[in-house]
Amino acid sequence: MVSVNPSGALALQAAQAVAGAQHYPPATLYLVATPIGNLADISLRALHLLQQVDAVACEDTRHSAALLRAYGIERPLLALHQHNEREAAAAVVARLQAGARIAYVSDAGTPGISDPGARLCQAVAAAGLRCVPLPGASSLTALLSVAGWVESEAAPGFVFLGFLPAKGAARERALRRLAQLPQTGVLLEAPHRIPALARELAALGARRLTVGRELTKQFEEIATLPCADLPAWLAAKPQRLRGEFALLLHPPEATPATDPEAGPDAGLGAEALRVLDLLLPELPLKTAVRLCAEITSAPRNALYEAALQRQALQAS
Template identity: 45%
Template sequence: MHTPGTLHVVATPIGNLGDLSPRALEILRTVSAICAEDTRHTRQLLAHFGLERPLLALHQHNEDAQAQQLVARLRAGDSLALVSDAGTPLVSDPGFRLVRAARAEGIRVSPVPGACAAIAALSVAGVPSDRFVFEGFLPAKAAARRERLGQLASETRTVMFYESAHRIEETLADMAAVFGGARRAVIARELTKLFETVLDGELTALQAQVAGDPNQRKGEFVVIVEGAGEDEDARIREGQRLYAKLSEYLKPSQAAKLAAELSGAPRKALYSLGRDDAEA
């Protein structure tokens, strides 16, 4: 009877190739195959370190179908590595279905820690880091993005997002509108790469800084927003209470606008309430 193999979940660099750990190199060198989100990208990484291993594509479009085949290989004794294009797998990347399927079969799943853009950004942001939430990428469509932000407006923990270059301006504008322009935030761009920058300040100022500098609209971004303070949280709760009462007599949009004016809460923090009621 075969001894089952191990599924190694291997973190890869987010930029600087020197961040690939010796242990990760050894695992990648010795596994039977490597499951990669983009085999072309991973092949380049392996080539840099002089490694040649079989690569298997595992992405959001084929993970369900591939998972059972890969589990069968693990049961037969093969050890496999799971990597994403950059950073720690499963953090806004595919892989959890394979991990879940392997664990359900009693197969050992072992982490090989390393770089993670969100945690790297948090470590240099200078914001409260004892309690935080990771939201990944916001919705691409403006209305859905504002609605999600409205749901987070009263969140007291530090909130972290990933964002792309072609949406960073719109996202910052929406954050300033929903959270309030005075809310402090940090933008970490191209971490560990040649043009790494970390900007901090109020959302309105950061929005203007990014809008005014094309270089700050290139690359990959982590946006970290400080949680709502007690005063702000109280204003939002009061705004929600007022909205609930006013909406009994006014249209949802009118109720949200008036509740924001009376409570001092950011108007768009109540936007999703009015929108939800209008669609109900």
Template identity: 55%
Template sequence: MSLPASELLATARQAAGHQHWPSGALYVVATPIGNLADFTLRAIHALALADAVACEDTRVSAGLLRHLGLDKPLLAVHEHNEREAAERVLERLARGERVAYVSDAGTPAISDPGAWLVARVRAAGHAVHALPGASAVVTALSAAGDGPLPGQTGSFVFAGFLPAKGRDRSARLRALADEPRSVVLFEAPHRIEALADELAQACGDRTLTLCRELTKQFEQVHTLVAAQAPAWLAEEASRRRGEFVVVLHAQAQPVVTDDAVPEAARRQLQVLMRELPLKQAVALAVELCGLPRNLLYDEALRLKGD
């Protein structure tokens, strides 16, 4: 951000100050995942209005607030103290204060702490307002281009960080290898080579997108077949530095190119239609067969007319 802090705060106030900002409420604020220019004006104004800022790491958040020209009381709320710290937040809310919550980077309560705090605040009867912003998960999916292509639904699974080692990690990897939807993983630089090796063995023919240092100066996004990932990382030391978001692309589903319904699907549809209304039979057949609804609906109408 090139504006001086005073001008930035004034711009944020002009953009968002007319909105309603209730007191006695928790404001869950997304912060940039690397590039400070991704801070929204609404988020900046929320931090400026806050009576206190609850945060994952007070050192990180103190630096962020200094960049904005703000000085606020900081409350440490991290994975090791979130339940106890929530009570301190509730005390402030009960006094009618506005409290903002930020994690170190990105949208809180996704992979970072915050979910328990939000649930506790809601249970106590206080309002929670979420301010959208940067998310490494969504950014990586956009960069990977793994959307609803033919034969895909566009849905995805967010797996976050896998267990560091042992049976839990192996079991989780096996499950993800069988997952037909897109899978988004986080990984630290010292474990990215191990993850690449494991994905190459478990699902070598699936497409993989490696996102390194998203939104930062040396951002790198590379798509390849999972079996090729270990060799690609080994080619240059710089490719193994920084924080990673890994997208395991959805498994390609068979695409029906003509109007023919496979005989097995037709028999299944006939059995379902004996017991269920037509629409319900078609809906269940779609789930079981994975064929397009329109194709099975037309076939059901033909079978009903026979």
């Protein structure tokens, strides 16, 4: 038997009272969001469902066993992680086909979002079975909610990038894509890789970044600062190199509308023009414009017009 502390017992009683009358069909996979750090962020529906299922598939059985014990719940556990998801999914499907109710939980947050679970859902759906989400904690939505992010016609929506590739050409492509984003980008990072990411994002200069560290935990920090200041912000306190990170890259500042007779340089900052003047003698025009837009986030069309004007002046 699992020993239930008084607060856990009260939570289970409340879960029964609130969610006990709901229907939980058999032969169903339940995707259950779990806390990203604060144990109080579990939902009452999740607590009740986790007591009812026949087994809990999970990213790490040791981690999930400790999590369930904290609430006074004990269920059979099935390991299903990024290295065995395809094979383990087949075993889960077989159990569901026999009529079982199975929950899936990742180590923290909502399964299938930068965590295992997506391939499992694909396999369950392909077998003609049902997946039911139990929503809850997510670092993505937690950071978005406090970042002061406002949609606009120029920067609609946001792009979720998750964890960037660790190294090589794939990482370089991901960083270029991030620099070119006209809208908000949200990404995640682990503590051992945050210094490298900070150096890479610093190249975006004054573009604003909201950093969420240890979200929902006791030492949570949320700060909005220019990308160029991120390395110094991390270095200011040693503990800032610990914990998980969510980062929100705000859209580039809108270029003010200009008089069409003001010339090709109108609306372009001095830094963008300086970089363009450095690149044009060394590279083909289109390449110079593309790289300048990536480096400075200046609008490509305006840079192209400025580059054409410079070439015309040189030829005259």
